[in-house]
Amino acid sequence: xxxxxxxxxxxxxxxxxxxxxxxxxxxxxxxxxxxxxxxxxxxxxxxxxxxxxxxxxxxxxxxxxxxxxxxxxxxxxxxxxxxxxxxxxxxxxxxxxxxxxxxxxxxxxxxxx
DNA sequence: GCTTTGACTCTCG
DNA sequence: TCGAGAGCCAAAG
Numbered sequence: 001x002x003x004x005x006x007x008x009x010x011x012x013x014x015x016x017x018x019x020x021x022x023x024x025x026x027x028x029x030x031x032x033x034x035x036x037x038x039x040x041x042x043x044x045x046x047x048x049x050x051x052x053x054x055x056x057x058x059x060x061x062x063x064x065x066x067x068x069x070x071x072x073x074x075x076x077x078x079x080x081x082x083x084x085x086x087x088x089x090x091x092x093x094x095x096x097x098x099x100x101x102x103x104x105x106x107x108x109x110x111x112x113x
Numbered sequence: 114g115c116t117t118t119g120a121c122t123c124t125c126g
Numbered sequence: 127t128c129g130a131g132a133g134c135c136a137a138a139g
Contacts, residue, residue, distance in 0.1 A: 028121090029120075030122065033121085039121095039122090040121090041122060042118090042119055042120090044120085044121075045119065046119055046120075046121095048120055049120055067120085070120080071120095072120085072122080073121075074122090077120095079120030080120065087120095
């Protein structure tokens, strides 16, 4: 393991799920929490904030977790460690349309696993 | 081991 | 459409 764990089992599962989000699609904190048989929406967000596999930390590695593809349940961009602007930018680069910090055609882009 | 905190979500007015 | 309040759960102190 090249990278220190620093994460709990619960958080690791979150990262595993996030990694599965296909490019050009998005998911929500809610969907991820439910995927883990839990309602810990907030815990999911916290895990993202502490995400040790973020873009700036390990770049385009296989372990990278596309946390920018995770948004609020209504398709609105909620938060991002490097700023919402950056988040919107990255999503746009992946083919998504962002308007006023909100995802266009959110229902179609949503990945529910 | 209890309290605080947070990148959440839902409901109501 | 928008903001406030309540409910929710795991991690950290």
